[in-house]
Amino acid sequence: MRFLIFLLFFTSLGFAQxxxxxxxxxxxxxxxxxxxxxxxxxxxxxxxxxMSRTSPGRYALHxxxxNVYxxxxxxSKGEALGITRPDPYSWLIKGHDGTVNLEYTLFGNRADGTYSQIDQSHAHLNIxxxxxxxxGHEERPVEVTFETEAFPDWKIATQLKHEKNNTYxxxxxxxxxxxxxxxxxxxxREFELDGQxxxxxxxxxxxxAEFxxxxxQVKKIVEQQKRVFGELPKFDxxxxxxxACYLPHASGDGMEHRNSxxxxxxxILGEGGIKRNIGTVAHEFFHAWNVERIRPQDLEPFDFREADMSGLLWFAEGFTSYYTPLTLVRSGIITPEEYAEGLNGSFNYVWNSPAREYFNPVEMSYQAPFVDAATSVDPVNRENTFISYYSYGSMLGLALDLQLRQKGQNLDEFMEILWEKYGKPGNPYTLQDLETTLADYAGKDLASEFFSKYIYNSKMPDYENLFKTVGLKIEKASEKAFFGTSIQADKDTIYISENPRKNTPAFKAGLNLGDRIISLNGTEIKSEEAWEEMIENSEVGDNWNLEIERFGNTILKSVKLEQDPTYQISIDKKASSKAVKAREDWLSGK
Known part of the structure; x- marks a missing residue:
């Protein structure tokens, strides 16, 4: 739909006002x-x-x-027209003579993928x-002139079509x-690839030298991701x-668009940015295929008046997140050891979360309007009810890829099929389309099992055996005692700084966010360091007697420590030669 609209617009360009x-x-x-x-x-x-309430690539209201006043x-004669406000987002103008000239001031001071920032260093404009x-005039062509007299050194970077001078x-x-x-x-900097x-x-x-x-590295990422799909998209x-704005006064973000x-x-690049920013490059460029052109049907057409909800973000964002570090290791930007180490954070976050009791990946995707840079002032229970569809989908992409590789297939080939079937011709896909395409590629049994267990349900794949096939191992990270929630220091005391996760020792003991810990087994605890020392000196099964303050009252709580549930994923030095070869094939790509 988006692709067809785009073609229609270009066909009409020059004929409409x-x-x-x-x-x-x-x-x-x-x-x-x-x-x-x-x-x-x-x-x-x-x-x-x-004014729009949403922005392409975002799913919440903003x-x-x-910021308009x-x-x-x-x-057309310069005569003032009456303006009323039918709602907080619009202006109603009456009494015109066929022409409306509008003038307004915009305030903008946040440089990221959603907002605009205007200052003496740049004008960073999200449209x-x-x-x-x-x-009612959404199909009209648009022309915009950027006046830069106040800043003659400014240049313009955009995917808009250049007409002349500063007009696009x-x-x-x-x-x-x-x-x-x-x-x-x-x-x-620029380079040519396949005529683009x-x-x-x-x-x-x-x-x-830094740039x-x-x-x-950017070039290697572009070339490597092209290998997954077999070709670059045809960019307009x-x-x-x-x-890229890598500045102390920017805000960390990445946001995909059709051709940018x-x-x-x-x-900044000279202060760790070369290593720490490159992952966002890999993630966002993969979106040039997956989400910009391999497009979920429930995001079409994009609504600028209401939140845009999709049940497919576990795939659109999550599988893209799977390919983010995979692209880096295939490009030689990180090592296989670094790749394996990098799996740990998402793996433990997803599979140790109690949120899987409440929502499957489709339903997690439906939460996007509440979490995708959305803001609210009331407390929420995300620690127990939400897993990011980025991380959840990434772990499912990993599992599906390793499962396919046991059959002599792989996720790269599946993504290329989706590109040919849906992305390249501009046909948005549905959840059922994904399952049907996987069945056509890998067999009905595999597709049915994957979707019934892991997409429509929230079961955990057999990672131990999947990892074994590619020479990775997974084991419990430690035998250390586990309390089950985070604490922070505040003045002379420490306090619980998040909602305890369900079924952890802290949760079972009835502890809550904001509880201030006065003493542990009769010893005053006033710093995070003292708390960590108590953890280190405790063992699984130990009983703690906590004295806490809640709502001005002193309460005694008993906590029984359990084993740390964290897993550790690493390269298996004892893997078979067959598994080592499979790992090399996987981490080197097609």
Missing amino acids: TNSYNISFSNAEHHEAKIIVNFPEIEQDSLIVR EFAK GVKATN PATFIYAE SAPGLYYFMDSPTELSDHAV TIKFALHGPATE NQYFE FGEYVFI TILTSTR
Whole structure:
């Protein structure tokens, strides 16, 4: 649907009236942009203009209208028009003469994949967070001019089509909203692959050597992921651009778009960013296939007025997360040992979580509108009820890949089939489509078992035997005693800093978030170090007598310590030659 809409827009470009935007930054020091819009040939008596509440790639509401003010409207003669507010997100304009000229001020001070930041270093623009649009005119072509007189050194990085000078265009609202833009004095590297240009625009302090080193890794990632799908997508205008802001005043994020991605981090390349930022590059570029073109049907068409919910994020985001470190090890950016070590965090987070009692991966995906950078002020019980669909799907992708490899198949081939069947022709897929395609590829029995046990249910695959087939081993990390929740220090005391997870010693003892620990077995505990020392000196099965303060009252609690449930995944030095060969094939790719 998205692909077909895109083609329709391009076919109509040049025939429909164009909505034109002009944005300038003379007050960037105070994080403001001035925006002027022209909506011509309006046929309806009243025009509703609105700010989006959502953003492509995000699934929650963000209420961008809160940063818009000073809204004025005039007709073609410059005469003021009346404006009313039918709801918090829109403006109703009446009495126009077929033309509405709009003017407003935007405040923006967050550089990430969702919001906009305007300051003297750059204008980092996420389009839904920046531009008002006209309701009922979504299929009109869009033209935008970025005024840079106040900052003549600024260059423009965007997937929008360059028209002339600082003017760019989009075939319609959907493409426009999907086109983040960075204006700054950034550096650019590029290379050609299969007749297309891959660009990397870097805004942030970096030496030539650091940027060159980083860009070489980017090239390896692009080439390696192309091997999975057999080809690059056909990028619009023959170009894909990574837009990176690695700045102390940025916020860490990554956000995929049709022909570009936003990469933001507080880590500059010379201070650990080369190693710590590269994973986001791998994740976001994989999305150029998986989610941008291999597209869940329940995200079509994207709704700019309401939260966009999908039950397929365990695949769209999760399988992409599986390929993130896999791409790095296949590219030689990390070692097999580092890859195996990196599995531990997600593995323990997913399989030691009590949340699987409540939601399967599809239902976890439905939680996205509440967790995907969404904000709320009331406490929640996520420790017990939610597993990120990124991590959950990543572990399921790992299990499916290793299971397929026992049959002489692999997940790379399955992803390529999905690309040919759904992504390349622009056909959105359903949950049933995934199961049917897997059945066609690997057999009905394997597909039925995988989906019934692990997608429609929340069972745990047999990782011990799966890992054994590729020369990995999994074992309990330690025999240490386990309390079951986190503590933090605050002034003279320590307190429980999260909801205890269900069935842990702390949960069974009836401890809660916010409980202040006064003493343990009669000994005052006032620091995290003292607490950790008590853990180290305790054994599984020990009974602790805790004196806590809750709501101003002193309460005694008894806690029986259990074994640490954490698992450790590592390279098996005693693996068979067959398993070692299978691991080498897996971690080297096609």
